[in-house]
Amino acid sequence: xxxxxxxxxxxxxxxxxxxxxxxxxxxxxxxxxxxxxxxxxxxxxxxxxxxxxxxxxxxxxxxxxxxxxxxxxxxxxxxxxxxxxxxxxxxxxxxxxxxxxxxxxxxxxxxxxxxxxxxxxxxxxxxxxxxxxxxxxxxxxxxxxxxxxxxxxxxxxxxxxxxxxxxxxxxxxxxxxxxxxxxxxxxxxxxxxxxxxxxxxxxxxxxxxxxxxxxxxxxxxxxxxxxxxxxxxxxxxxxxxxxxxxxxxxxxxxxxxxxxxxxxxxxxxxxxxxxxxxxxxxxxxxxxxxxxxxxxxxxxxxxxxxxxxxxxxxxxxxxxxxxxxxxxxxxxxxxxxxxxxxxxxxxxxxxxxxxxxxxxxxxxxxxxxxxxxxxxxxxxxxxxxxxxxxxxxxxxxxxxxxxxxxxxxxxxxxxxxxxxxxxxxxxxxxxxxxxxxxxxxxxxxxxxxxxxxxxxxxxxxxxxxxxxxxxxxxxxxxxxxxxxxxxxxxxxxxxxxxxxxxxxxxxxxxxxxxxxxxx
Amino acid sequence: xxxxxxxxxxxxxxxxxxxxxxxxxxxxxxxxxxxxxxxxxxxxxxxxxxxxxxxxxxxxxxxxxxxxxxxxxxxxxxxxxxxxxxxxxxxxxxxxxxxxxxxxxxxxxxxxxxxxxxxxxxxxxxxxxxxxxxxxxxxxxxxxxxxxxxxxxxxxxxxxxxxxxxxxxxxxxxxxxxxxxxxxxxxxxxxxxxxxxxxxxxxxxxxxxxxxxxxxxxxxxxxxxxxxxxxxxxxxxxxxxxxxxxxxxxxxxxxxxxxxxxxxxxxxxxxxxxxxxxxxxxxxxxxxxxxxxxxxxxxxxxxxxxxxxxxxxxxxxxxxxxxxxxxxxxxxxxxxxxxxxxxxxxxxxxxxxxxxxxxxxxxxxxxxxxxxxxxxxxxxxxxxxxxxxxxxxxxxxxxxxxxxxxxxxxxxxxxxxxxxxxxxxx
Numbered sequence: 006x007x008x009x010x011x012x013x014x015x016x017x018x019x020x021x022x023x024x025x026x027x028x029x030x031x032x033x034x035x036x037x038x039x040x041x042x043x044x045x046x047x048x049x050x051x052x053x054x055x056x057x058x059x060x061x062x063x064x065x066x067x068x069x070x071x072x073x074x075x076x077x078x079x080x081x082x083x084x085x086x087x088x089x090x091x092x093x094x095x096x097x098x099x100x101x102x103x104x105x106x107x108x109x110x111x112x113x114x115x116x117x118x119x120x121x122x123x124x125x126x127x128x129x130x131x132x133x134x135x136x137x138x139x140x141x142x143x144x145x146x147x148x149x150x151x152x153x154x155x156x157x158x159x160x161x162x163x164x165x166x167x168x169x170x171x172x173x174x175x176x177x178x179x180x181x182x183x184x185x186x187x188x189x190x191x192x193x194x195x196x197x198x199x200x201x202x203x204x205x206x207x208x209x210x211x212x213x214x215x216x217x218x219x220x221x222x223x224x225x226x227x228x229x230x231x232x233x234x235x236x237x238x239x240x241x242x243x244x245x246x247x248x249x250x251x252x253x254x255x256x257x258x259x260x261x262x263x264x265x266x267x268x269x270x271x272x273x274x275x276x277x278x279x280x281x282x283x284x285x286x287x288x289x290x291x292x293x294x295x296x297x298x299x300x301x302x303x304x305x306x307x308x309x310x311x312x313x314x315x316x317x318x319x320x321x322x323x324x325x326x327x328x329x330x331x332x333x334x335x336x337x338x339x340x341x342x343x344x345x346x347x348x349x350x351x352x353x354x355x356x357x358x359x360x361x362x363x364x365x366x367x368x369x370x371x372x373x374x375x376x377x378x379x380x381x382x383x384x385x386x387x388x389x390x391x392x393x394x395x396x397x398x399x400x401x402x403x404x405x406x407x408x409x410x411x412x413x414x415x416x417x418x419x420x421x422x423x424x425x426x427x428x429x430x431x432x433x434x435x436x437x438x439x440x441x442x443x444x445x446x447x448x449x450x451x452x453x454x455x456x457x458x459x460x461x462x463x464x465x466x467x468x469x470x471x472x473x474x475x476x477x478x479x480x481x482x483x484x485x486x487x488x489x490x491x492x493x494x495x496x497x498x499x500x501x502x503x504x505x506x507x508x509x510x511x512x513x514x515x516x517x518x519x520x521x522x523x524x
Numbered sequence: 525x526x527x528x529x530x531x532x533x534x535x536x537x538x539x540x541x542x543x544x545x546x547x548x549x550x551x552x553x554x555x556x557x558x559x560x561x562x563x564x565x566x567x568x569x570x571x572x573x574x575x576x577x578x579x580x581x582x583x584x585x586x587x588x589x590x591x592x593x594x595x596x597x598x599x600x601x602x603x604x605x606x607x608x609x610x611x612x613x614x615x616x617x618x619x620x621x622x623x624x625x626x627x628x629x630x631x632x633x634x635x636x637x638x639x640x641x642x643x644x645x646x647x648x649x650x651x652x653x654x655x656x657x658x659x660x661x662x663x664x665x666x667x668x669x670x671x672x673x674x675x676x677x678x679x680x681x682x683x684x685x686x687x688x689x690x691x692x693x694x695x696x697x698x699x700x701x702x703x704x705x706x707x708x709x710x711x712x713x714x715x716x717x718x719x720x721x722x723x724x725x726x727x728x729x730x731x732x733x734x735x736x737x738x739x740x741x742x743x744x745x746x747x748x749x750x751x752x753x754x755x756x757x758x759x760x761x762x763x764x765x766x767x768x769x770x771x772x773x774x775x776x777x778x779x780x781x782x783x784x785x786x787x788x789x790x791x792x793x794x795x796x797x798x799x800x801x802x803x804x805x806x807x808x809x810x811x812x813x814x815x816x817x818x819x820x821x822x823x824x825x826x827x828x829x830x831x832x833x834x835x836x837x838x839x840x841x842x843x844x845x846x847x848x849x850x851x852x853x854x855x856x857x858x859x860x861x862x863x864x865x866x867x868x869x870x871x872x873x874x875x876x877x878x879x880x881x882x883x884x885x886x887x888x889x890x891x892x893x894x895x896x897x898x899x900x901x902x903x904x905x906x907x908x909x910x911x912x913x914x915x916x917x918x919x920x921x922x923x924x925x926x927x928x929x930x931x932x933x934x935x936x937x938x939x940x941x942x943x944x945x946x947x948x949x950x
Contacts, residue, residue: 006616007600009576009598012579015576038672039551039672040551040556040639041553043581043584043585043902046902049901049902070643070673084883101575129576130602133576
């Protein structure tokens with residue numbers, strides 16, 4: 006038994022749902038008790054889907070156990086077929102149904118439903134969500150595109166590729182697909198099939214027609230890509246185009262496989278110039294902690310170090326299936342990898358490292374918020390606010406622009422950072438008050454010792470009559486002082502005058518005060 | 525557009541036929557109650573003994589992770605536990621030891637059964653007894669089941685409270701005392717306690733209490749009022765201890781709250797004039813507050829899909845105090861005895877349904893096209909996309925809605941989706 010507070014991944018059947026919900030013409034019959042329907046809200050609420058996920062839950066209860074749960078399953082499957090008439094059906098057991106061993110595969114087989122039925126073995130007590138999605142996609146592809154022969158490509162055909170891996174509830178999958186499709190378009194490469202997102206089972210039968218496969222999300226598509234390689238000899242592009250450099254590498258690989266000229270697509274992103282421009286100087290060596298699924302975390306580490314000039318101080322992932330890749334990446338950054346699905350272990354690591362920026366999942370955002378460290382989300386699991394209305398890919402050149410903006414905005418900006426240092430004791434410019442561009446975060450509550458110093462009025466608490474009068478020349482001189490220090494100069498001078506019991510503030514008083522407070 | 529107000533329609537669903545359905549249910553399981561129970565009992569920890577699905581449910585239903593280390597968690601059963609490579613009981617003891625070492629502030633630990641733990645017949649009551657001995661003097665350990673094969677959503681609270689009842693001290697005093705039963709937000713609980721004090725009822729307890737060592741005593745002198753309609757097992761357990769349930773409609777709206785308070789006032793011999801005087805200000809405030817939403821809701825039709833068992837009392841409130849027309853009132857479980865007075869106040873043509881076959885029920889919703897559909901989070905956006913206006917049922921469980929001073933908020937919860945529908949020009 007493992008004590009768990011929060012989990013990064015759901016059970017494997019949630020992964021199967023992500024594939025089913027992404028596709029058209031698929032229906033999933035899940036042998037499960039009531040309550041498992043909670044998973045629907047992930048799709049309808051976090052992703053704001055306007056459709057229920059195509060899932061029928063058999064909803065067995067305690068009184069059904071040992072009696073007719075098998076019949077319940079068959080009734081549910083039959084009704085679901087009649088109501089939804091899918092092109093293909095998925096069947097499996099959730100964690101509880103796995104224990105009662107009703108064998109959905111055998112039961113579905115015996116029913117001879119008039120559509121292909123893919124029976125999934127999803128061991129809930131060993132595996133998790135990403136694995137479930139990968140397995141489901143692989144089983145569906147195997148069922149829908151049997152055979153070993155590819156249709157021969159005629160000489161005049163445009164080169165084509167499959168985009169594999171995007172699912173429902175994927176982090177920015179919707180926008181990544183648009184971005185990469187456009188990019189391929191500029192190279193003159195057609196997208197044969199994008200799957201699972203938006204594909205039908207019949208589309209999967211067309212996968213072998215493409216020249217090669219693009220494994221956009223290895224967590225979900227790697228198993229399938231390997232099988233397609235073996236079965237149809239289709240090559241796979243494995244570079245994940247997250248970041249400016251990775252996108253260029255991706256283009257080079259794709260162009261080589263398709264035998265096209267890459268130059269048309271190498272337009273680039275704004276990231277290199279934004280990163281070289283002087284305001285970004287302050288990004289140099291910012292200590293960043295990165296955690297997420299392996300693919301996004303590894304890509305983020307490269308961008309952070311090579312493209313933003315950060316120092317990566319921690320790198321980890323929660324999916325053990327890709328631990329090897331992450332270990333290699335961590336080694337290249339000279340780091341100990343953190344491979345764990347224990348939220349508390351991640352929190353401990355962040356606390357110990359005290360980074361200046363956290364790039365992580367919804368969980369790390371929560372940790373960072375508690376520790377008052379700026380944070381950006383780079384990976385699933387994510388919150389409804391990480392599924393934006395606007396176009397916001399992570400991949401391709403536009404993705405690189407998005408990365409620059411979303412990682413840098415939580416930090417205090419260059420010039421502003423210097424101002425905050427200069428005026429750190431002035432309450433209007435207090436860094437505890439937060440930076441002006443982070444207004445949506447609200448000011449952080451001040452520590453108690455700060456509050457007490459701030460509560461002191463800048464002028465002595467004397468009555469108005471006792472206050473030193475500003476002489477006109479001194480007042481005119483004050484106006485020459487830059488506006489952002491003027492308030493401080495005025496208060497300091499008034500305080501200086503009051504402490505000395507001066508009735509009037511002259512030009513000399515102003516400069517005496519300046520000398521007095523100079524550090 | 526505006527049909528005859530419900531008041532002129534024949535009332536009474538108490539003996540109307542109930543549509544009983546079974547099929548796919550779109551409801552939470554009883555584990556979900558942990559979300560509000562752990563806030564209510566402030567020194568309790570809820571340890572679900574279950575699967576990754578249970579852990580995932582808890583964090584998804586909570587919607588956001590509010591606390592870094594909440595007072596609930598899941599002991600996830602793994603392959604080696606099932607394969608017999610590890611002894612489940614030893615594993616559970618180890619997890620509990622680790623947990624209590626980490627959280628010495630925990631005074632009451634619930635081992636919460638789940639679908640997998642029920643199916644593998646892991647005996648949590650024995651485990652609780654064993655662990656109670658081990659941790660005697662520091663932490664009390666109880667168990668209940670929140671599994672989906674046995675409990676629907678709010679039934680989890682019922683099971684939890686019913687598990688506490690046998691542990692309550694025997695009430696040895698001679699004077700009658702009043703017990704308010706059901707987890708209420710603290711602010712609402714305090715409002716009720718103030719009212720009962722003003723009415724002159726000397727001893728009033730809330731169950732559950734905010735601290736595990738402050739749970740009320742129970743005995744033949746206990747008179748209890750259910751604050752929630754889903755506490756059938758808890759009521760039975762209290763009756764087994766000699767307590768007597770005061771029958772009342774539930775405290776929603778000006779009238780519902782009046783009737784609920786009145787049941788206690790009568791049982792404790794409070795003078796009728798005094799009762800009227802004490803409740804008048806609250807009752808008037810409630811009526812004024814409700815009035816803001818009346819124009820928006822009057823004559824509008826509403827369907828409740830089964831969710832929390834609050835459906836029947838809420839439909840009664842909306843029908844009798846705001847002029848809404850219930851079309852179908854679905855509930856996961858209909859407790860006829862506890863709801864008898866509520867059912868009597870519903871318009872006679874209301875379809876009462878129990879259980880669920882969600883696809884068939886949605887067919888009825890589409891056919892009836894109610895002005896407002898109250899449903900779970902999994903269904904709300906899909907129905908909105910079809911052009912139906914919805915209200916998330918879960919908000920009715922998480923928000924303070926009981927009593928006079930929340931009546932306006934309660935009405936507003938239903939009025940807001942309709943107002944939003946009217947103001948949007950996109």
